[in-house]
Amino acid sequence: MCGIIGIVGLRPVAGRLMDALRRLEYRGYDSAGIALIQDGRIARRRASGKLDQLDALLARDPLDGLIGIGHTRWATHGEPSTANAHPHIGRHVAVVHNGIIENFKALREELIAAGHQFTSETDTEVIAHLLSDHLAAGIEPRLAVKQTLDRLEGAFALAILIDGKDRLMYGARRGSPLVVGLADGECFLGSDAIALAGLCNRICYLEEGDWAELHGDHFALFDAAGDPVERPLVHSSVSGVMVDKGNHRHFMLKEIYEQPTVVGQTLGSYLDPLAETVTVPGLCFDPKALSRITLIACGTSYYAAMIAQYWLEHYAKIPVTVDIASEFRYRQPVMTRGGLSLFISQSGETADTLAALRHCKAEGQITATIVNVAQSTMAREADMVFPTHAGPEIGVASTKAFTCQLAVLAALSIAFGVARGHIDQTEQAALVRVLNEIPSRMSEALQAEQQVASHAADLSRARDVLYLGRGADYPLALEGALKLKEISYIHAEGYAAGEIKHGPIALIDPNVPVIVIAPKGPLFEKTISNMEEVIARGGKVILMSCKEGIASQGRTAGNSIEMPAVHPLASPLVYAIPVQLLAYHTAVLKGTDVDQPRNLAKSVTVE
Structure with a gap:
């Protein structure tokens, strides 16, 4: 995840910005930069690679100032390079940014037509130019920032410097976290409390849609409508070596809320939203030559693989087999010549999955892995890493790792479909737009948390819970049941909705809640028909669907969770949010150890 730091100080800030960026290295990055107001004008230094490169640049060409912003970047829009590194500069401002601006292409074209010249491939640069235009028109800074934010679509956290303003900084959040800090006449901005460790111990967590105006010895907050708001200033004891829960009760909840940001960053590594294409850097095999794909994983990653089977067969027309890693070798699988074996693991160290990878290499398969740890054993041993x-x-029950895996698998499905001639440029562009909008739709889904929590009391009293879904939402039903089992210790099962009448319907009674995952789409009516069979037998249903889907089911509207309307490709990522939140709030009510549930480990490194 990209990292943000900002300081409105009484003493030089360059060294302190660099210290904060080092505390943010744990988030991962491929370039870094800082910008300061020096002698009344914005000055910046940027470098590709690790912070040592930026350090060396500052040693050769130092910066001096009392106000500045800094950033560590995971490449999203545009390759890792100095030109694409943050901060980005317009005529009057410097900006650092986490997240994705969905409508940046339209804004960029508008700004180019107005005479602006762009020097990067990033979405962030449009913010700097757009705000510069407002300021050049004589609009005062606070209103100029508000008008700029109103033009942006997507999920983001921002820190903004304005030329000539050495006691003024702006920050904003929509879908990505941001923290304001205060200490001894100085103000601070950070992407999390760790960034501010050692700088201040009084912090304020911005809420969704909030933006901030910092003036050294004080700050003002505004909501999305521009109205002044107050948020609690709390004491923070976070040190630079801690991973912080922020203002969330558990790591699991924090990680659920990080998903719009990290899914956006993951998608950004595979999408070129300007060209509206999917790119797979360094692809070492020809998708046209593939005879079969074998997806192998454990636990939640296995359910990600099951969802990907629907996508790969639909978009790329490749035969796909999905295997549980712990069973794979023992059934003596017949491997197809010219096949790809793709292994999915959060840690890259899962013993069963690693053993399956080695087996497939010995069988002459092309091997690739989807991992969150670039230096893991699987990443080193596979032919290719995604x-x-x-x-x-930190939470043992996987949340953001799951949706990031889905993000990669969705991008690969489209890329393979294009390479094999089953998706033309027009369809590719449309699907890229769908993927690019997912972080925003996930942010909207998070706004339903209280609606989700209202159903947790009933679930917490249940002994058994069923989850139903069709198509790619069937594996999500399995994942929902797993989440509930993992952290609340309630027995739960997921079923393909069409299978309910082939046995599981015998379990239906008023004491067995049934969660129905039914986004509006090609399979909606069939899923609702299965839901009606449950209701007819006295089952208590909780329907997860969009506004239109819920409205069509009047008698279940009181037991529903409303999600944004999304394309079928996006629904598993967006509907993962309420599935996770439902398990979380049920576990909290039951008083279990949410982050470290009994008998479970984060990474299973033995068979």
Whole structure:
């Protein structure tokens, strides 16, 4: 995850910005930069690679100032390079940014038509030019920032410097976390409390849609409508060596809320939203030559593989087999010549999955892995790595690692479909737009948390819970049941909705809640028909669907969770949010150890 730091100081800030960026290295990055107001004007230094490169640049060409911003970047829009590194500069401002600006292409074209020249491939640069235009028109800074934010679509956290303003900084969040700090006449901005460790111990967590105006000895907060708001200023005891829960009760909840950001960053590694294409850097095999894909994983990663089977067969027309890693070798599988074996693991160290990878290599398969740890054993041993950018996941029950895996698998499905001639440029562009909008739709889904939590009391009293879904939402039903089992210790099962009448319907009674995952789409009516069979037998249903889907089911509207309307490709990522939140709030009510559930380990490194 990209990292942000900002300081409105009384003493030089360059060294302190660099110290904060070092504390943010744990999030992962491929370039870094800082910008300061020096002698009344914005000055910046940027470098590709690790912070040592930026350090060396500052040693040769130092910066001096009392206000500045810094950033560590995971490449999203545009390759890792100095030109694409943050901060980005317009005529009057410097900006650092986490997240994705969905409508940046339209904004960029508008700005180019107005005479602006762009020097990067990033979405971030449009913010700097757009805000510069407002300031050049004589609009005062606070209103100019508000008008700029109103034009942006997507999920983001921002820190902004304005030329000539050495006691003024702006920050904003929509879908990506941001923290304001205060100490001894100085103000601070950070992407998390760790960035501010050692700088201040009084912090304020911005809420969704908030933006901030910092003036050294004080700050003001505004909501999305531009109205002044107050948020609690709390004491932070976070040190630079801790991973922080932020203002969340558990790591799991924090990681659920990080998903719009990390999914956006992961997608950004595979999408070129300007060209509206999917790119797979360094692809070492020809998708046209593949005879079969074998997907192998354990636990939650296995359910990600099951979802990908629907996508790969639909978009790329490749035969796909999905295997549980712990069973794979023992059934003596017949491997197809010219096949790809793709292994999915958060840690890259899962013993069963690693053993399966070695078996497939010995069988002459092309091997690739989707991992969150670039230096893991699987990453080193596979022929190719498709990285996720989830950042550290502390909660044992996987959340953001799961959706980042789905993000990679969705991108690969489209890329393979294009390479094999089953997706033309027009369809590719449309699908890239769908993927690019996912972080925003996930942010919208998070806004339903209280609606989700209202159903947790009933679930917490249940002994058994069923989850139903069709198509790619069937594996999500399996994942929902797993999440509930993992952290609340309630027995739960997921079923393909069409299978309910082939046995599981015998379990239905008023004491067995049934969670129905039914986004509006090609399989909606069939899923609802199965839901009606449950209701007819006295089952208590909780329907997860969009506004239109819920409205069509009047008698279940009181037991529903409303999600944004999304394309079928996006639904597993967006609907993962309520599935995770439902398990989380049920576990909290039951008083279990949410982050470290009994008998479970984060990484299973023995068979």
